[in-house]
Amino acid sequence: MYFLSKSKVMSGLQCPRRLWLEVKRPGWMHFSDRAEQSFEFGHEVGAVARQLFPEGVLIGFEGELSSALAETGHLLNRAGDMTLFEATFQHGRVLVRADVLSRRGEGFHLVEVKASTSLKPHYMNDVAIQAWVIEGAGLPLKTIQLWHVDNAFVYPGGGDYRGLFARHDLTEEVLELMKQVPAWAAGCQKALSGGEPAIEVGKQCRDPHDCPFLDYCEPVEAEYPVSILPHGGALAGRLRMEGYKDLRDVPQDRLGTERHLRVWRVTRRGLAELDEGAAKDLATLAYPRYYMDFETVQFAVPVWPGTRPYEQLPFQWSCHIEDQNGRLEHREFLDTEGQAPMRRFAETLIEALGDKGPILVYSNYERTVLNQLRKRFPDLEDRLVAIITRLFDLHPLAKDYYYHPAMMGSWSLKDVLPTIAPELDYTGLGEVRDGGGAQDAYRDIISPRTDELRRLALIADLRAYCYRDTLALVEIAHYFEGRRHIGGYPHGR
């Protein structure tokens, strides 16, 4: 028999094989290539939830669950009403820690806090496990609530976070669902009692969470698996059923769309394709040309008045300006003061971009951010709209006219750039290497806990990263126009 945390029981509900691997083969996790989001908002959100219970007591966790269990019992032995954070219980060899547990008279009230913005179906199981353990430990629950972030909340400032949470009363449903928890726990124990369960790869491997063992249960069995076909999930499934593993073995007539055919052809020949259409489209663009990139930050708990949870707030832009002689000039903006950067971001951008000349970007992300700035600053509406009309997106151009076998069915900048400008890799960059890293760096820079030396290093890294990103756009555009050649990669027509 095993002691199981709530998260282990949740794993077992998703897939017995996953649970077995987590318990019996720790350290075997083969994290999937498609990187999981690194944002960790639970901490911020939990801290604010606790602020709403000024009398609450936090049960510490110093690596020893037994001490958390003991402290919980100790506090509950006291008389009177109380609120506990991270109260810890076990029952039936299942162990849980409750976000917020209050005693009012004889009854207990449970609150589970989530950083997401909606009530998700699997939360019901999560809360049911907690409720079952807590009631099993002898605490009758009067109400069971789930709180999640309300992304319509506008922060008024001054630390006033009333209204950050949307609250759902789940008492009835959870008390009903609770009856199934013993069966879930028994299922987990059974899965762990034998050898590795033989579970086929399926929908449960991605839903509701990516399984960390996906690469183990479904090893890559081909150099160019059929799954690289873009938007081809269903087709890839059918092809695999018929025994096709590698895209190069699939007969041509099984592929319908132009894009699939190009991926198939390029992969089989091992040679990149670049259609003349790319150069033709770019030839219509006048000078000066602006190559532009934004960095933004999101907070689950808003820190600047007038902002909402998870809004994408721009703090940095980079722009390479190219004149008709091919000369490049770099302009940039980076706010590191810690106050809301959006207004100065918009003003400096408007100033730098002038009033004519195409603005080249990769993806429609910059358009989205500019549209949000329009709403925030109506007085800049006209200037921002003027910028939006000048945007030229290289991403659809790449999708229509370019493919290289190393891209593996993806036209993201990360996958395209190494096939065109391999010299623009991570060397020369500090610890900021992608948008997520830029966000982490910015959070550290504005944090009062970061010392000055590290701040300066992070600022330099952010500048280097954003500079490189717009330079990458220049190189890609030049390659599409036939103005640059590539060494080391097989390219052809």
Place this chain on the structure above:
DNA sequence: AACGGTCAGCAAGTTCTGAT
């Protein structure tokens, strides 16, 4: 997590084709 987009796959509607 949010946003803004594309695309495959399906269903229903419409036009075309060829036999009677």
Place this chain on the structure above:
DNA sequence: ATCAGAACTTGCTGACCGTT
């Protein structure tokens, strides 16, 4: 002229993609 069935449009939806 009529009609069945093929072939083509149109519209919708949910999965997928890419950015921070």
